[in-house]
Amino acid sequence: MEISLAPRLAQKLYGDNGGSYHAWCPSELPMLREGNIGAAKLALEKNGFALPRYSDSSKVAYVLQGNGVAGVVLPESEEKVVAIKKGDALALPFGVVTWWYNKEDTELVVLFLGDTSKAHKSGEFTDFFLTGSNGIFTGFSTEFVSRAWDLDEKVVKALVGKQSGSGIVKLDGSFKMPEPKKEHRDGMALNCEEAPLDVDIKNGGRVVVLNTKNLPLVGEVGLGADLVRLDGGAMCSPGFSCDSALQVTYIVRGSGRVQVVGVDGHRVLETTIKAGNLFIVPRFFVVSKIADASGMEWFSIITTPNPIFTHLAGRTSAWKSLSPQVLQASFNVPADVEKHFRSKRMSDAIFFPPPN
Secondary structure, eight states, X not given: OOOOOOOBOOEEEEOOSSEEEEEXXXXXXXXXXXXXXXXXXXXXXXXXXXXXXEESSEEEEEEEEOEEEEEEEOTTSOOEEEEEETTEEEEEOTTOEEEEEEOSSSOEEEEEEEEOTTSXXXXXOOEXXXXXXXXXXXSSOHHHHHHHHTOOHHHHHHHHTTOOOBSEEEOOTTOOOOOOOGGXXXXXXXXXXXXXXXXXEXXXXXXXXXXXXXXXXXXXXXXXXXXXXXXXXXXXXXXXXXXXXXXXXXXXXXXXXXXXEOXXXXXXXXXXXXXXXXXXXXXXXXXXXXXXXXXXXXXXXXXXXXXXXXXXXXXXXXXXXXXXXXXXXXXXXXXHHHHHHHHTTSSOBSEEOOOO
Protein backbone atom coordinates (compact mmCIF):
# COMPACT_ATOMS: atom_id res chain seq x y z
CA MET A 1 0.00 0.00 0.00
CA GLU A 2 1.47 3.35 -1.07
CA ILE A 3 1.68 6.14 1.50
CA SER A 4 -0.05 9.36 0.44
CA LEU A 5 2.33 12.28 -0.11
CA ALA A 6 -0.48 14.82 -0.61
CA PRO A 7 0.24 18.20 1.05
CA ARG A 8 -1.82 19.11 4.10
CA LEU A 9 -2.77 22.11 6.24
CA ALA A 10 -2.25 22.20 10.01
CA GLN A 11 -5.13 21.55 12.43
CA LYS A 12 -5.77 23.59 15.59
CA LEU A 13 -5.01 21.65 18.77
CA TYR A 14 -5.58 24.25 21.49
CA GLY A 15 -5.67 27.93 22.32
CA ASP A 16 -8.15 30.77 22.49
CA ASN A 17 -7.31 33.81 24.58
CA GLY A 18 -3.85 34.96 23.54
CA GLY A 19 -3.22 32.67 20.59
CA SER A 20 -3.41 29.14 19.27
CA TYR A 21 -1.28 26.08 18.54
CA HIS A 22 -1.68 24.06 15.36
CA ALA A 23 -0.08 20.80 14.23
CA TRP A 24 0.03 18.39 11.32
CA CYS A 25 -1.29 14.98 12.34
CA PRO A 26 0.18 11.64 11.19
CA SER A 27 -3.35 10.35 10.57
CA GLU A 28 -3.71 12.95 7.78
CA LEU A 29 -0.06 13.08 6.68
CA PRO A 30 1.30 9.52 7.13
CA MET A 31 4.83 10.49 6.07
CA LEU A 32 5.21 12.24 9.44
CA ARG A 33 5.09 8.90 11.24
CA GLU A 34 6.98 7.11 8.49
CA GLY A 35 9.80 9.65 8.58
CA ASN A 36 9.72 10.39 12.33
CA ILE A 37 9.02 14.06 11.66
CA GLY A 38 6.94 16.52 13.65
CA ALA A 39 5.46 19.79 12.39
CA ALA A 40 3.51 22.51 14.19
CA LYS A 41 2.73 26.24 14.22
CA LEU A 42 2.34 28.67 17.12
CA ALA A 43 0.27 31.83 16.56
CA LEU A 44 0.30 34.55 19.23
CA GLU A 45 -1.98 37.58 19.33
CA LYS A 46 -0.91 40.88 20.89
CA ASN A 47 0.26 40.23 24.49
CA GLY A 48 -0.01 36.50 23.86
CA PHE A 49 2.41 34.44 25.96
CA ALA A 50 3.28 30.81 25.24
CA LEU A 51 4.11 29.38 28.67
CA PRO A 52 7.56 27.85 29.34
CA ARG A 53 7.84 24.29 28.12
CA TYR A 54 10.31 21.66 27.00
CA SER A 55 9.71 19.08 24.30
CA ASP A 56 10.42 15.44 23.51
CA SER A 57 11.91 16.44 20.13
CA SER A 58 14.74 18.55 18.77
CA LYS A 59 13.43 21.23 16.39
CA VAL A 60 14.13 24.10 14.06
CA ALA A 61 11.86 27.10 14.62
CA TYR A 62 11.18 29.55 11.78
CA VAL A 63 9.36 32.88 12.21
CA LEU A 64 6.76 33.11 9.45
CA GLN A 65 5.23 36.43 10.50
CA GLY A 66 5.56 39.27 12.99
CA ASN A 67 8.04 40.34 15.63
CA GLY A 68 8.33 39.02 19.16
CA VAL A 69 10.53 37.72 21.93
CA ALA A 70 11.73 34.19 22.61
CA GLY A 71 13.20 32.91 25.84
CA VAL A 72 15.57 29.95 25.56
CA VAL A 73 17.23 28.11 28.43
CA LEU A 74 19.82 25.53 27.43
CA PRO A 75 20.61 22.79 29.99
CA GLU A 76 22.68 24.19 32.87
CA SER A 77 22.69 27.63 31.26
CA GLU A 78 21.18 31.05 31.89
CA GLU A 79 18.08 32.25 30.06
CA LYS A 80 18.70 33.90 26.71
CA VAL A 81 16.08 36.47 25.73
CA VAL A 82 16.12 36.89 21.95
CA ALA A 83 14.32 39.41 19.76
CA ILE A 84 12.80 37.51 16.84
CA LYS A 85 11.34 38.70 13.56
CA LYS A 86 10.06 37.35 10.25
CA GLY A 87 12.71 35.16 8.61
CA ASP A 88 14.50 34.19 11.80
CA ALA A 89 15.48 30.57 12.28
CA LEU A 90 16.38 29.10 15.68
CA ALA A 91 17.83 25.67 16.42
CA LEU A 92 16.28 24.08 19.53
CA PRO A 93 18.16 20.96 20.72
CA PHE A 94 16.84 18.42 23.21
CA GLY A 95 16.44 19.71 26.74
CA VAL A 96 15.88 23.40 26.02
CA VAL A 97 13.10 25.26 27.80
CA THR A 98 11.41 27.90 25.64
CA TRP A 99 8.77 30.58 25.97
CA TRP A 100 7.38 32.97 23.33
CA TYR A 101 5.79 36.40 23.64
CA ASN A 102 4.20 38.89 21.24
CA LYS A 103 3.79 42.53 22.24
CA GLU A 104 3.00 43.82 18.74
CA ASP A 105 -0.35 44.32 16.98
CA THR A 106 0.64 41.94 14.17
CA GLU A 107 0.16 38.26 14.94
CA LEU A 108 3.41 36.37 15.63
CA VAL A 109 3.50 33.02 13.82
CA VAL A 110 6.31 30.49 14.37
CA LEU A 111 6.77 27.22 12.48
CA PHE A 112 8.34 24.20 14.18
CA LEU A 113 9.82 21.28 12.24
CA GLY A 114 11.74 18.54 13.98
CA ASP A 115 12.81 14.98 14.64
CA THR A 116 10.44 12.70 16.59
CA SER A 117 12.59 9.55 16.53
CA LYS A 118 12.91 9.76 20.34
CA ALA A 119 9.47 11.22 20.98
CA HIS A 120 6.59 9.62 22.88
CA LYS A 121 4.59 9.42 19.65
CA SER A 122 6.23 9.07 16.24
CA GLY A 123 5.30 11.99 13.99
CA GLU A 124 4.09 14.23 16.84
CA PHE A 125 5.61 16.72 19.27
CA THR A 126 4.75 16.43 22.95
CA ASP A 127 5.37 19.56 25.03
CA PHE A 128 5.81 19.43 28.80
CA PHE A 129 4.68 22.68 30.44
CA LEU A 130 6.38 24.00 33.55
CA THR A 131 3.33 25.99 34.67
CA GLY A 132 -0.38 26.29 33.97
CA SER A 133 -3.32 23.98 34.50
CA ASN A 134 -1.41 21.15 32.78
CA GLY A 135 2.02 22.04 34.17
CA ILE A 136 4.21 19.22 35.42
CA PHE A 137 4.17 20.50 39.03
CA THR A 138 0.41 20.04 39.21
CA GLY A 139 1.09 16.30 39.24
CA PHE A 140 3.40 16.31 42.25
CA SER A 141 2.03 16.33 45.79
CA THR A 142 2.29 19.51 47.84
CA GLU A 143 4.87 17.78 50.04
CA PHE A 144 7.19 17.00 47.14
CA VAL A 145 6.92 20.48 45.66
CA SER A 146 7.44 22.22 48.99
CA ARG A 147 10.57 20.16 49.67
CA ALA A 148 11.91 20.67 46.14
CA TRP A 149 11.54 24.46 46.32
CA ASP A 150 11.98 24.81 50.12
CA LEU A 151 8.64 26.57 50.47
CA ASP A 152 5.83 26.45 52.98
CA GLU A 153 3.00 24.19 51.79
CA LYS A 154 0.50 27.08 51.91
CA VAL A 155 2.72 29.07 49.57
CA VAL A 156 3.04 26.09 47.25
CA LYS A 157 -0.75 25.68 47.03
CA ALA A 158 -1.14 29.34 46.12
CA LEU A 159 1.78 29.33 43.66
CA VAL A 160 1.14 26.13 41.72
CA GLY A 161 -2.60 26.63 41.33
CA LYS A 162 -2.58 30.33 40.50
CA GLN A 163 -2.06 30.05 36.72
CA SER A 164 -5.32 28.65 35.36
CA GLY A 165 -4.31 29.04 31.70
CA SER A 166 -3.14 26.11 29.59
CA GLY A 167 -0.26 26.45 27.13
CA ILE A 168 -1.05 29.98 25.94
CA VAL A 169 -2.29 32.95 27.98
CA LYS A 170 -2.87 36.65 27.37
CA LEU A 171 -0.97 39.07 29.59
CA ASP A 172 -2.10 42.49 30.69
CA GLY A 173 -0.79 45.15 28.31
CA SER A 174 1.02 46.91 31.16
CA PHE A 175 2.97 43.80 32.17
CA LYS A 176 6.69 44.15 31.48
CA MET A 177 8.38 41.09 30.07
CA PRO A 178 12.21 40.87 30.03
CA GLU A 179 13.85 42.89 27.28
CA PRO A 180 15.83 40.99 24.66
CA LYS A 181 19.60 41.37 24.57
CA LYS A 182 21.44 41.84 21.30
CA GLU A 183 24.29 39.53 22.30
CA HIS A 184 21.85 36.71 22.98
CA ARG A 185 21.10 36.41 19.25
CA ASP A 186 24.66 35.36 18.48
CA GLY A 187 24.68 31.66 17.75
CA MET A 188 21.01 31.38 18.68
CA ALA A 189 19.17 32.88 15.68
CA LEU A 190 19.89 33.50 12.00
CA ASN A 191 17.70 35.59 9.72
CA CYS A 192 17.35 33.64 6.49
CA GLU A 193 16.01 36.66 4.59
CA GLU A 194 19.12 38.72 5.39
CA ALA A 195 21.84 36.03 5.34
CA PRO A 196 24.28 35.75 2.41
CA LEU A 197 22.81 33.76 -0.48
CA ASP A 198 24.17 30.31 -1.19
CA VAL A 199 22.52 30.26 -4.62
CA ASP A 200 21.34 33.25 -6.67
CA ILE A 201 20.02 32.67 -10.21
CA LYS A 202 18.69 35.69 -12.10
CA ASN A 203 14.96 35.24 -12.84
CA GLY A 204 15.27 31.77 -11.33
CA GLY A 205 15.57 31.69 -7.58
CA ARG A 206 17.62 32.11 -4.43
CA VAL A 207 18.61 29.83 -1.56
CA VAL A 208 19.92 30.34 1.95
CA VAL A 209 21.12 27.14 3.61
CA LEU A 210 21.06 26.74 7.38
CA ASN A 211 23.92 24.49 8.51
CA THR A 212 26.61 24.03 11.15
CA LYS A 213 28.66 26.90 9.71
CA ASN A 214 26.17 29.73 10.08
CA LEU A 215 24.17 28.30 13.01
CA PRO A 216 26.29 25.73 14.90
CA LEU A 217 23.40 24.58 17.10
CA VAL A 218 21.83 22.75 14.14
CA GLY A 219 24.57 20.16 14.67
CA GLU A 220 23.03 19.37 18.06
CA VAL A 221 19.55 19.34 16.56
CA GLY A 222 20.71 16.98 13.80
CA LEU A 223 18.79 18.84 11.09
CA GLY A 224 19.69 21.14 8.22
CA ALA A 225 17.31 23.69 6.74
CA ASP A 226 16.96 26.09 3.84
CA LEU A 227 14.82 28.96 2.63
CA VAL A 228 14.10 28.89 -1.10
CA ARG A 229 12.56 31.66 -3.19
CA LEU A 230 11.48 30.69 -6.68
CA ASP A 231 10.65 33.50 -9.10
CA GLY A 232 7.40 33.59 -11.04
CA GLY A 233 7.23 30.81 -13.65
CA ALA A 234 10.67 29.47 -12.69
CA MET A 235 11.47 25.80 -12.17
CA CYS A 236 13.48 24.02 -9.49
CA SER A 237 15.62 21.29 -11.06
CA PRO A 238 14.57 17.69 -10.43
CA GLY A 239 16.79 16.39 -7.65
CA PHE A 240 17.12 14.15 -4.63
CA SER A 241 18.97 13.97 -1.34
CA CYS A 242 21.84 11.57 -1.96
CA ASP A 243 22.64 11.08 1.75
CA SER A 244 19.37 9.34 2.71
CA ALA A 245 17.74 12.46 4.10
CA LEU A 246 14.04 13.30 4.10
CA GLN A 247 12.90 16.70 2.80
CA VAL A 248 10.12 18.33 4.82
CA THR A 249 8.76 21.40 3.02
CA TYR A 250 6.43 24.16 4.23
CA ILE A 251 5.12 26.61 1.63
CA VAL A 252 5.60 30.08 3.11
CA ARG A 253 4.25 32.20 0.26
CA GLY A 254 2.80 31.87 -3.24
CA SER A 255 1.81 28.71 -5.06
CA GLY A 256 2.94 26.34 -7.78
CA ARG A 257 3.04 22.78 -9.00
CA VAL A 258 5.06 19.85 -7.71
CA GLN A 259 5.85 16.39 -9.05
CA VAL A 260 7.57 13.59 -7.13
CA VAL A 261 8.89 10.41 -8.79
CA GLY A 262 9.76 7.34 -6.77
CA VAL A 263 10.49 3.65 -7.11
CA ASP A 264 10.36 2.11 -10.60
CA GLY A 265 9.97 5.51 -12.21
CA HIS A 266 6.43 5.94 -10.91
CA ARG A 267 5.10 9.47 -10.38
CA VAL A 268 3.79 9.32 -6.82
CA LEU A 269 2.65 12.95 -6.50
CA GLU A 270 1.44 15.59 -8.91
CA THR A 271 -0.46 18.44 -7.36
CA THR A 272 -0.77 22.16 -6.71
CA ILE A 273 0.88 23.52 -3.58
CA LYS A 274 0.06 26.79 -1.85
CA ALA A 275 0.94 28.81 1.25
CA GLY A 276 0.32 26.84 4.44
CA ASN A 277 0.85 23.42 2.85
CA LEU A 278 3.31 20.92 4.28
CA PHE A 279 4.56 17.91 2.35
CA ILE A 280 7.36 15.39 2.76
CA VAL A 281 9.55 13.81 0.09
CA PRO A 282 10.75 10.28 0.98
CA ARG A 283 14.40 9.29 0.88
CA PHE A 284 15.93 9.16 -2.62
CA PHE A 285 12.66 10.19 -4.33
CA VAL A 286 13.12 12.88 -7.00
CA VAL A 287 11.17 16.15 -6.64
CA SER A 288 10.71 19.18 -8.89
CA LYS A 289 8.60 22.34 -8.53
CA ILE A 290 7.38 25.07 -10.90
CA ALA A 291 6.18 28.37 -9.43
CA ASP A 292 3.03 30.14 -10.51
CA ALA A 293 3.26 33.67 -11.92
CA SER A 294 3.50 35.24 -8.46
CA GLY A 295 6.45 33.06 -7.43
CA MET A 296 6.77 30.71 -4.49
CA GLU A 297 8.76 30.57 -1.27
CA TRP A 298 9.32 27.58 1.00
CA PHE A 299 11.18 26.62 4.16
CA SER A 300 12.48 23.07 4.44
CA ILE A 301 14.27 20.93 6.95
CA ILE A 302 16.45 18.05 5.84
CA THR A 303 17.12 15.24 8.28
CA THR A 304 20.88 15.77 8.36
CA PRO A 305 22.73 18.93 9.50
CA ASN A 306 24.80 19.28 6.30
CA PRO A 307 22.71 17.81 3.47
CA ILE A 308 24.04 16.84 0.04
CA PHE A 309 21.82 16.98 -3.04
CA THR A 310 22.13 15.55 -6.53
CA HIS A 311 20.38 17.42 -9.35
CA LEU A 312 19.37 15.74 -12.57
CA ALA A 313 19.16 18.82 -14.79
CA GLY A 314 21.25 21.96 -15.26
CA ARG A 315 24.96 22.70 -15.28
CA THR A 316 25.59 20.66 -12.13
CA SER A 317 23.50 17.72 -13.32
CA ALA A 318 24.80 14.21 -12.82
CA TRP A 319 24.20 13.69 -16.56
CA LYS A 320 26.92 16.22 -17.37
CA SER A 321 29.48 14.06 -15.62
CA LEU A 322 28.73 10.93 -17.63
CA SER A 323 30.64 10.24 -20.84
CA PRO A 324 28.87 10.75 -24.21
CA GLN A 325 29.07 7.04 -24.98
CA VAL A 326 27.37 6.11 -21.71
CA LEU A 327 24.57 8.61 -22.32
CA GLN A 328 24.11 7.45 -25.91
CA ALA A 329 23.89 3.82 -24.81
CA SER A 330 21.68 4.61 -21.82
CA PHE A 331 19.08 6.50 -23.86
CA ASN A 332 19.56 4.28 -26.94
CA VAL A 333 19.82 7.33 -29.21
CA PRO A 334 22.16 8.43 -32.03
CA ALA A 335 25.21 10.52 -31.26
CA ASP A 336 23.64 13.73 -32.60
CA VAL A 337 20.68 13.42 -30.21
CA GLU A 338 23.01 12.85 -27.27
CA LYS A 339 25.08 15.87 -28.30
CA HIS A 340 21.99 18.05 -28.49
CA PHE A 341 20.85 16.83 -25.06
CA ARG A 342 24.26 17.54 -23.51
CA SER A 343 24.43 21.04 -25.01
CA LYS A 344 21.36 22.23 -23.11
CA ARG A 345 21.35 23.89 -19.69
CA MET A 346 25.09 24.54 -19.78
CA SER A 347 24.86 27.74 -17.71
CA ASP A 348 21.75 27.22 -15.57
CA ALA A 349 22.11 25.50 -12.21
CA ILE A 350 19.34 24.33 -9.86
CA PHE A 351 16.82 27.00 -10.92
CA PHE A 352 15.59 27.56 -14.47
CA PRO A 353 13.96 30.88 -15.48
CA PRO A 354 10.62 30.65 -17.29
CA PRO A 355 10.78 30.05 -21.04
CA ASN A 356 10.71 33.16 -23.21
